[in-house]
Amino acid sequence: MDMVSMGLLAAMGALATIAGASEDLESDVGSQSNPNSQVQLAAQVGHTHRIYNKAISGEPPSNALYAALAAVVASVLMSDAYGMNAFFSIAVGALVAAIFNGILSMTSYMGRNASQARFNQYIYLDVLRSHTTTIMAHAYITAFCVVTISYIMTATWLPIQHPFPLPVIAFTWGIALGAIGSSTGDVHYGAEREFQQYPFGAGLNAANSGDIVTKAEAGLRSSIDNAWFCAKFGGPVTGLAFGLIVFLDNWRTTIFDPATQGWYAIGTGVLIVVLLNVYNRILEVRSKKRYGPYPEYVGDIKV
């Protein structure tokens, strides 16, 4: 372990944290991923809305696409044929990814809302104009950070020498990032923000499916309002999750040289896993103690 490797590792962790947060907020503004099922259902059960509705695909494939696209463009620009500076190459790559994201988002929004015309769901052009650029901006930040992490892991002049080519490693991190964003931050949007009119502290009752909040504090709720809310908790914790994964996974192989101390690196990983299992148990016990059983519960099994 040397100071340069440790510094790069810290930079990777920080970049991953930003990437995680922006990825989650991008999916919240666009209402991608699983909570989109409720937005899709809302118009059908009589709640027309001004929420952006794009479900291009699951988050992992779409983020893998953006990251790989940015990485391919960046590696071409960095190659001997063009010889562009790495920083600017990655910036141009991320821009191309953001443009692709914008095209997919717009066609997705128009297609989905047009297909719901029979439920009186409109296509709002002002929503399209204001939200698509916001989504693209978040996608740009995500793609830039993911490709930079991948570049740090693969650049020949830096200490970490990962064997995968830049686009493959960006693709892989893109899949992982999408999976994390879909698993963590989106729950805050789907279970809390979409159903804020119901009391805090319960999951969505299946009978209330599709009854999403369509009115804001003033006027009608838009998806940018949703991103504002999720930026307080869902986004940052998603960032923390991806940051922790990138940091912990690479930290093991930074403090222990995999060539000579591979078993120590694995042992450290196992220790981290055991600690996380213990921590989850503590979380579960504390939450059950704090919240207690549901008052409506009628059953034979006692607490």
Place this chain on the structure above:
Amino acid sequence: MSTFDASTLIYVIQIVIGGLLVGIGVHFVPVGGAPAAMAQATGVGTGTVQLATGSGLTGLISAGLMMSVTDNILLIVLSGAVGAMIMMDVTMIVGNWVYIYGVGVPPVAAKVDYDPITKDPQPPYISPGTVGHGVPTVSFVSGTIGGLMGGAGGSLIYYALMNINGVSGLSAFFAIGIFVVNAVIASYNIQGTIEGFHDPKFKRIPRAVKACFIATLIIGIFAVLIHGGA
């Protein structure tokens, strides 16, 4: 003219074992699909394939780094398994943060009355109109096992392919492909949601083993041939 020697057979067997590990491992991963994203079902609020692939590929990154410095199969496979476990555990922990602090629901399993590991009663903590929420202890442990198997399986496939062609990018991409095929087959078997090894759906594993075996055997043979083996 190429010949079909013993080492080729070993590579195909390694790929098949890797595929089976992935297929079985996916059954351990607690996912609630779209309902879980609304705190309506126990498990992580995403798709089976998505989470399993996310963790398996994180493991592949660890395994790839390890394979660039060593040939020890055990080190490579375990490195992948540990990487996948870390990804899976951190995701489940942060998912639980969102359920507990963001939505205000305790983690609880709905398919059993008592947690098989901690013996805690479950039904009193299930909010009305839902089938559980969050990742309770039994699902967390199950998810960790799922990460281990998925990461190990992906790494084993990568190891076999790397021994054939020695090109890491190509091997990684083929490994990702074989991984996803098995994850999707397993996902059909559990129909999108499963709480972990205590879920009744877990008993469907033999069917997935058969399907994954056939699929991986075919892909394995072609992968070895395409990559220049035999």
